[in-house]
Amino acid sequence: MEPIGSVLQRYAGLFEIRELGQELCNGCGVTVRLVEVIPKGSLPGGRFKLGCRCEELRIVREIMAENKRRHTERIRALFDRLSLISPSLKNARFETFRVETDSQRQALAAAKAYVERFGTGPAENMLFVGPYGTGKSHLAVSVVRALIDREYTGIFASVPDLLTKIKATYNRRSDVSEDDVLEALRTVDVLVLDDIGAEYSGNADESWAESKIFEVMNARQGMATVYTTNLNGEQLQAKIGARNFSRMCEGLVVVKLSGRDYRRTKIKF
Ligand SMILES: [Zn+2]
Structure with missing residues (x-):
């Protein structure tokens, strides 16, 4: 192999470098x-710009965008x-x-506005809160x-389905254990507890349901939880218990929905 010194000697004299001065590069902000x-x-x-870091920064930005994309994918x-969500709400958005x-x-x-403040x-x-079919769940899914989209973690859980599933499936042959699910429900940035206070199929054991819900709500103190219900305050308190009701009321924004049946008006004949 030819020594580098002799290579340079061969090329020396083939070009000339003229210094044109210094400049602040707009791309990388380096002089x-x-x-x-x-x-x-x-x-x-x-x-040429000697010392320009534009190319390095482009690569760093690409890596960061890729990491962000993967992060968002994991959240989705x-x-x-x-999420325990009815198929009709799978694509619900604002x-x-x-x-x-x-x-x-x-x-x-x-x-x-809630999303903006989050x-x-x-x-x-x-x-x-409002009667069935006014779009409460649709809005709750849309919030999550x-x-x-803003990179917060979120889960939507229909409370009756959740209780039924915890009771029936999670402890048996399921790919997800009850502990995993409860851990996720306790720690996500935003949790929707849809249809809280509604009957679930195992309603013989109301105190069990109440304590499962309390486990989640209690662990979420200081975190955001979104609820939907068709019960009024008094009915809800009677249904979920005073402890749960008081947890729920901490920093609570109440949004009332009324009017024509949202689901029924979707179908036109
Ligand atoms: Zn540059």
């Missing part, structure tokens, strides 16, 4: 040396794997919420999806 390479033979010349996978009454318009605005102050709980 760079501007040089002009003037070839004497057939070598390419041109102007968590939601998909652990954009697909149909406003037909004033209360729905106000509820949509309140839900969007993470800027103390955690707030939110309760969508909007927060997932």
Whole structure:
């Protein structure tokens, strides 16, 4: 192999470097040396920025974007794997919420404002209350999806389905154990407990249900939980117990929905 010294000797004299001064590179913000390479033979010349970090920064940005994409994918996978959500709500978003009454318009605005405020102050709980079919669950799903878009972790759990599943499946042959599920419910940035206070199939054991719900709600003190119910305050307190009700009321934003049946009006004949 030819020594580097003799290579340089062969090329020396084939080009000339002229210093053009210094400049702040707009791309990387580093002060760079501007040089002009003037070839004497057939070598390419041109102007160069010595010390420019643009290329390095481009690579770093690409890596960061890739990490962010993977992070977002993991958050979506968590939601998909652990949420107990009816198929009709799988794609519910703010954009697909149909406003037909004033209360729905106000509820949509309140839900969007909740998302905007999220993470800027103390955690707030939110309760969508109103009759069946007014779009409470749709808005609750939309809140979680909007927060997932902002890289918060979230799970949507229909309370009757959750209690039934905890009782029937998680401790038997299931790929997810009850402990895993409860741990996720306790720690996600936002949890929806949909249809809280509703009957579930194992309703012979109300105190068991109450204590399971308390386990989750108690662990989520200072964290955001979104509830939906078609019960009024008095009925709900009687149903979920005073302890749960008082946890729920901490920093609670109440959004009332009324009006035409949201689900029924979707079908037109
Ligand atoms: Zn640069």
